[in-house]
Amino acid sequence: MQPFATVMLQQAVHVWTARTSDAEVVDSCRVQLSNEETAGAARFAFERDRRTAVVSRGMRRAILASFLGASGRELRFEAGAHGKPMLLGGGSLRFNVAHSGDVVVLAVTSGREVGVDIEEIRVSRDVARLARLSFSEHEQRALAQLSPDLTTFAFFRS
Numbered sequence: 071m072q073p074f075a076t077v078m079l080q081q082a083v084h085v086w087t088a089r090t091s092d093a094e095v096v097d098s099c100r101v102q103l104s105n106e107e108t109a110g111a112a113r114f115a116f117e118r119d120r121r122t123a124v125v126s127r128g129m130r131r132a133i134l135a136s137f138l139g140a141s142g143r144e145l146r147f148e149a150g151a152h153g154k155p156m157l158l159g160g161g162s163l164r165f166n167v168a169h170s171g172d173v174v175v176l177a178v179t180s181g182r183e184v185g186v187d188i189e190e191i192r193v194s195r196d197v198a199r200l201a202r203l204s205f206s207e208h209e210q211r212a213l214a215q216l217s218p219d220l221t222t223f224a225f226f227r228s
């Protein structure tokens with residue numbers, strides 16, 4: 071018989087979010103980290119980057135451990151293809167983490183790969199330049215036809 075969490079995960083993708091600006095979240099995530107992760111987070115030059123490293127890794131450990139009935143500090147990870155972290159000994163459990171601004175998002179499922187992305191909408195961005203780098207010509211033309219007040223919103227909706 072399969073554990074309930076595995077059966078539940080095969081039918082869904084579970085998504086969590088956390089804010090790196092919340093000191094309680096940072097503190098609860100910090101206790102989950104390995105010594106190497108703690109040292110790695112401390113090497114970031116900016117406090118916001120240190121908090122993001124702590125929350126993204128600590129949240130990942132706490133939530134994955136809850137599915138496995140383990141301690142977050144016991145989990146081991148390795149870099150997979152293209153540097154994406156993979157859980158060692160996690161069976162069919164799959165996850166992905168993304169962050170932008172002060173938000174970290176984690177998606178977890180079982181039996182299939184999962185991806186998640188998040189992007190903070192910042193009006194000050196040069197969306198036309200970004201569109202030239204990542205949009206098709208058709209998408210760039212459609213974006214250029216919009217009024218300036220709709221351009222940023224449309225860019226982030228694409």
